[in-house]
Amino acid sequence: TGFFFFFCKKKSDGYQRKLRWLQARFQEGLRIKMLPLPERGFIEYIPGDYAWRPIADAGEYFFIHCLWVVGKSRGQGFARLLLDVCVEDARRSGRRGVAMITSEGNWLISRKMLESYGFKSVEQYAGDSLGPFDLMVLPFKNGKSPTFTGHLKKTVSRAAPGFTVVRSDQCPYLSDATE
Template sequence: MQIVNVTPQNAQEETFFCIKDIKRQGFEDKLKWFEKQYKEGLNLRILKDGNDKMIGFIEFIPAPKAWRPIDANNFMFIHCMYVYSKKDRSKGYGSMLINEAEKEAKKNKMAGLCVMTSKGSWLTNKTIFEKYGFAEVDKRGRFELLSKKWDQDALNPKLIDWTTQQKKYKGWHLLYADQCPWNEKSVFNLLNTAMDYDIDLKVTKINTAEEAKNGPSGFGVFSLLRDGKLLEDHYISATRFRNILKKELKK
C-alpha cells in the first residue's frame, strides 16, 4: 500500500479521487479551489494498492480554515474521507487515512482532530471514527461532530448554529462552493430545471471558508432554500429537484 500526497503540482496526474476526469468543469473548479486552500494548510491524500489502484482518500485542513460550520481552535478538521469498495472497508484502510491527519496535526502541535459525520452515502458514518478513538462532542439535526484530542485542556470543538442564517433567504436560493467537485454539475442541472418551471433560482457561490462556516446548512458548501426553509443541504439531481418543486409548488 502507498499513500500519495496530492499537491497543486501533481493534482492533474493523481486527480482528487472523488472526481477523476480532469476534463470535467467540476475538476477544473476543484483544482482552482484546491490551489488556494493548499496554501492555507489543506491536505489531500490518496491510498493506493501495489497496482497503483486508488482505494480511498482523505481531505483535511486546520479547523479555522474548514469549509463547515464548526468552531474548533487548534484542531485539524477532516472535510471528507472515503474508502470506495465495500470489500475494502474492513481492512484498516480508513484508519490508515485518519492516521495521516493525526500525524499532520501532531506535527503542527495541534490539540486534536475533529470531523462531521452523518448517516447516508455522501458523508462518512461515525462508526469508523469511533473505532479510531473519536467521541461525539456536539450534534445538530442529523449531523454529529466527533473529536479525538490529546491535549485534554483544549476546549471541545462545537457546531455553529446554521439555522439562524436561513430566515434571511427569501424566494428560491442555491448556495454552493467548489470544495465538493460534484456541486458544479448539480448547480447546472438545478438551474435548467428551475427555468423549466419558470422559477427564479438565485445562485450564490461561496468563496471563503468564513462564508461556508456562516452558511445556512450543516454541510456548509451546498444549500437549497425557499423562503427561509432549508430544502437540501448537499448536491442533488435534477430528478430530485423536480420532486421538490412539485411538492413546494402545491403549497
C-alpha cells in the same frame, strides 16, 4: 471531494472548480493524503481556522473535510489507515486534536466508524431538512472543543420556503448533483 476520481473528467465543471478551490486552500495548509494505486481513497484535512464547515473554536485542531474510500478498497481498513496518517500529522504539528462533521445517509463518513477510532460527539445539530449532523472530536489534550457556529442555523432560516441548495466548490460531485 472525490477530486482524484475525477481525473478522467478533467474538462468537467466539477473538476475545474475543485482544482481552483484546491489551489487556494493549499495556501491555508490543506493536506491531502492518497492511498497508493491500485487502491482508491484519500483524506483531506486543514487547520481548523480554515475549515469549510460551520464550526468555531477549531484553530488548534486539524479538521477533516473528506475521508473517502471507494470500490474494492472499502472494508479493507484503509479509512483507519488514512485516519492514522492525519492523527500522526496532527500530533507532530502540535494540534489539540482532530475534528470532523459526520452524518448518516449522505456523503459523509458514518459516526460509528469515527467512534470506533475513538472520536466523541461534542455537539449535534438536528437540523430541519439538513440533519442530523454530529461534530466529532478526537482530542489529544484537555481544553475547549470545536462547536457548531450559529452560521448554519442563520443560513437555513434565511432560505426561502421550498428546496434550497447551499454548496461550495470543495466537492467536484456537487456540480453534477446540483445541476
